[in-house]
Amino acid sequence: MYTRLRGLIAPLIFLLIASFGMAQRDIVVGADSNGEHYDPQRGLSGSAHIMMAMFDSLTRLDPAGNLQPSLAESWELIDNHTWRFKIREGVTFHNGEELNAEVVKLNIDRLVTPHQTRASVGSSVTGAAVVDAYTIDIFTVDVDPLLPSKATNFLIGAPSLVQDPDNDSTAFNKHPIGTGPFKFVKDVPGEYIRLEPYADHWNGAPAATSLTFRIIPDRSVQLAELISGGVDFIENVTPELIDLVNSSGRAHVVISDSTISHTIPFRLDVESPLQDVRVRQAINYAVDLDSIIANVLSGYATPIATVVLPGVLGYNPEVTRYEYNPAKARELLAEAGYADGVTIEFDFSPAIGELYNTEVIQAIARQLSEAGIKLNLNSLEYGIAIQRVYGDRTVNPAFRWQWKIWYNDPDSILYGFYSIGGSAAFVGDQEIQDMLHKARYNMDNAERAQIYSDLQVKFREQALQLPLYNLKYIYGVSDRLEWEPRVDGRLYFGQTTFVD
């Protein structure tokens, strides 16, 4: 206990001194958790905001979700298996080492070397080869139109730490070194991680004098800290607390769009009433989503007709939701032979679905029951839900899920859930499989867009799911900060400035 207290004296003195002047430009973020691993070859899986502060990737997404250069200035397709990237010159790592094509190759080699915790961040990549000092070729298994977008996950770590492709994450966990706008200072596992600005960042030094991510597991406590000035930033403010934040005199709320679609997919590959398209359509007709959004989510969501959101490749504005028509629902059920009602087993997890997801499920169940459809609700712990969907595939015929669209491209989501043999494929339709396959291995964007657009029509006709909504992100931000939200929900403080 004494050692622990003694160890605190130095940082406390530092904080005291710091509080006399520098404190104005510190940023403290209240986070649900930290990554606990800082290995760039594990991508952004652990804690995206911490990794994005310390590391840059080959390409990046801008706040609107569009692909932009980052450590790679440009790229072109050489042949069906090769993309050539031009690496930015003059970039240095936090320890002074230089970035060049050789360093990028070391990182890619480490990425494709199998290791227990580095499973498949760049799964279509097979390797890389240096062309000249600042040019590198990256090889893919098959034609991959999305590689430059996937390269937003290729974080680049310092050469001295990635030299051995077989090594584990220990070195990076202890002292991560990247090219990002912030460099590592100190990590107290379970408590906080402290970073400081990297003055030689290629995109300009950040305005903050320090960036700390404090772990505060309870969201009410995060809010309490925000309105008392203990932290400068929190996520996941619930709608009814917006006024509290805005009137606190210390913080305000920032609202942004997101790329997450909430939906209820149906299984067609197991025996259940849902194998009949009329039952699936009846479910769609029986739900009044506008009412749920207005009453349960206080309006902070947009109803969607398909999981392909506006702005995403293949979005088809002519595909609309089934309108709320409980009478039609009953009619269809009767046609299908369920005039006396039907019971459907339903899985969901409180950890999946973000804001008020359990309340939304209950509201949907209530609305469906009025049309004669009874949902047997099964609440699953997160790990069990993942296990049932991706692992042993024993999930019930209807389940509540959410999908995040990456790089404005629907491939990864649609392929996973609607191909045959995909990780969570429960439909088994050959025609859909053929269309998905054609779109995935196709370099013609216009053709891909058309295929995805046609798929939306098919999904709607077949009522393969009950699409729900797209939530807004609601952040609590200190009045001292000028912070820009990102549509992918990742927190980035490299460009954050201060009001003064």
Add this chain to the structure above:
Amino acid sequence: MIPYVARRLLMVIPTLVGVMLIVFFLTFTIGNPAVLLVPAEAEPADIARVEAALGLDQPIPVQFAKYLGRIVRLDFGTSFYSDGPAMQLVLSRLPATLQLSLAAAIIAVMIGVPAGLFGALWRGRAADMFLSASVLFGMSIPNFWLGLVLIIFFGVQLKLLPISGMGTIKHLVLPSITLATGMLASIARLIRNDLLDVLGADFIRTAQAKGVGRAAVFVRHALKNSLSPVITLVGLQLGALLGGAIVTESVFAWPGVGRFILQSIERRDYPVVQAATFVLAVIFILTNLVIDVICARLDPRIVYD
């Protein structure tokens, strides 16, 4: 006493082996970690690859043999999640939990014992009623509610104490009070009932007849006899606190072992869960041994053989 203690210490080993056996088989029931380690777009082949890398694709007897081999050498492997040494990760969280648990235990004893004492002393009077009601209240309040209320009052509104986190003594105040309420209430009740029992005994009447002062009767004769069950209770609760302060740790962002174990279970991080169970089992066993020895010293009627 010494041979007794020596024998108890020897018993630790088979007890621990039993615990680790149970833990091994239990970890299989919590599910497959491979699915949780891969991104959502991973193909089944990726999941299989991770399983192979973690050694989870081998038959159970083989896995068990490897597990035993490692445990015997006190090698708990590396975390599936963060790649760090599992035991070290657990031990790094332990000081925080020990600090919180000890502080809570001290508060619970310092307030609980006098509360029970005065409850017995003033039995039937208004003060006793008040104390009993408070005790009931204390036992019934959920920790997370009490914690949040204390935070709002002392942290947000009065700004007297920090809201969350660990650092100075000030940071320790609210979480340890929150954690202490349950134990405090149990101690108060136990002392009060025990004292009332003891006060009815013959030897108390003898002491009173001898002319011993009321206070002396209470402290030297009655209280000393009631301490033994209380110490046992504190010992048991301390053991439970070490792994079970999860709620308080979560509310106050206290970086302890309880919350870490919960996260590791959610992440199916087997090595960490196994290491943590081992550590907690050892602490629990040793705490109980110490408690038993203290009780034996205090109460000459207790004889171990």
